[in-house]
Amino acid sequence: MDRHRYVICYDISNNKRRRRLSICLDQYGSRIQESVFEAVLDLDLFKQMTAEVEQKINAKADAVRIYMLCATCVKKVERLGIPGPIPGEETVFVV
Secondary structure, eight states, X not given: OOEEEEEEEEEOOOHHXXXXXXXXXXXXXXXXXXXXXXXXXXXXXXXXXXXXXXXXXXXXXXXXXXXXXXXXXXXXXXXXXXXXXXXTOOOOOOO
């Protein structure tokens, strides 16, 4: 299964739409900054996420950008400041 890493960022001034989008994106990835998420998704999940995002925003007032990072680019990402788990590489314990 081919999976890619995506960075999703948004600029939404309406609090209600911004909250709905944030809750939606929480289902697909991890928040890395206030309006930035990182997700590792296969093509089906990516299509599902983008369809949900389109439903949650006002296309005439809101801006959402989704960047796919290739494997080479992922290796070049520099993380500064507060350390934390890398989305898609978290340790999961099944109890």
